[in-house]
Amino acid sequence: MTEEVRRHVINYLKHDLRYDGRKNLDYRPISVEVGLIKTAEGSAKVKMGDTEVIAGVKFEVGKPYPDIPEEGTMMVNAELLPMSNPLFESGPPGIQAIELARVVDRGIRESKAIDTKKLCIKPGEQVWTVVVDLIPLNDDGNLFDAAALAAMIAIKNAKFPKLEGEKIDYKHLTDKGLPIISEPISITVLKIGEHFIVDPLGTEESVLDSRLTVATKDDGTICALQKGGSQPLSLEDVEKMIDIATTKSKELRKYLR
């Protein structure tokens, strides 16, 4: 069955055509809703075609890591709800959810998007922890890019809650946002047969040979990579995929404004 779907997908791609009428290097229509979750300190919902992801930011106060006593921390978590895809099952996060969270985390962390030095409350004792939760409502492919975009928009939307002693007053947010230094964009390029595509549908994802997620900063510097899929990539492939990702990142970057 998968073999047939694969052949069918490839036949389309030969003609620079996708199931939904797009070209190989086109994204589906994207829409963004910001600050939609009132109980979160920052939030965003990104819709990419029929894929829909909510990112929510919560603040916590905790102890810093001993090796960086003057820096706050950031954590990204993803829950692949069985609501969003009939193939997802209840239970603790599986490897798919963990990879998604870690790839989004890496893009944000390595681009130094958040100035964690400014999240220090009392050196060695108290720092802010920023937790970003990624929740797909509906998965029709490309959770990586949709989630990374939602995460970054939610981070930009977040406002510090009031701090009273050691306790957070979640009812009252200040008008202070997170200290943001850079704004990464993640683009995932898939290789199916000899074809390269972006923004895969669920069906296309199910027959991929390899994928490469490339996070880039505003100046084009690459800040995180993740290769997936069962087939290896040649250096020429990698170069092509990075070129595609760099070009496409400019398109997606406008949603961060």
Place this chain on the structure above:
Amino acid sequence: MIMYKKRLDGRKFDELRPITAKVGVIKNADGSAYFKIGNTIAYAAVYGPRDLYPKFLQNPEKGILRCNYNMMPFSGSGERVRPGPSRRSKEISYVTEAALSPVVNLEDFPNTVVDVFIELSQTDAGSRCAGICAASMALADAGIQMKDLVAAISVGIVDGQILLDLDYQEEAYDKGDVADVPIAVIPSTGQLSLLQMDGQISKKDLMKALEMGKNAVNQIIEAQRKALKARLEVREK
């Protein structure tokens, strides 16, 4: 003595918070719904009837209804909610199943399961009731045979005053006693399929509160029906 004379958000004592109801919100699901009441938002997605594993859970007489209630990590009004099931969420899943089972007919689908996933993206009290309202719409949207819809709402008493649809600041009211009574009503028979209570209330007040809840259910049912009808009209086009 009634001390709570004016509601903190200015509502009348028997007034619901504003409701938004939609169906068909999750494309992958066989049926789905969104139910917002005040600042509480519930999504529900239905998958099935589909194969049930492990096999020993199967019922050769009829399909089973399996509900799963979950709060998204950022949906609580205070700290982040740790992901994964808790004692609270398991109990709510269980009473939700019981609230919906009486109206759902799965006799034609032996050995299968109908999964109902209820996700709260934002809460301000009344989340199990919002979840049941959404789930009931999602089941109907999935084309599951049902005798009726189910509507759920909380009633209660705050410092002597009987109220409909408590919000979080009323549930947490600390200047007097509070009782919170979530109920689910099957409108065609007027019977209750969910009844829980925490707090303290006299029998007389409880019966009055339940009566208030039963009367309010019509407004919820109307919102649910309207959403389902609108979906059918879209399909016809």
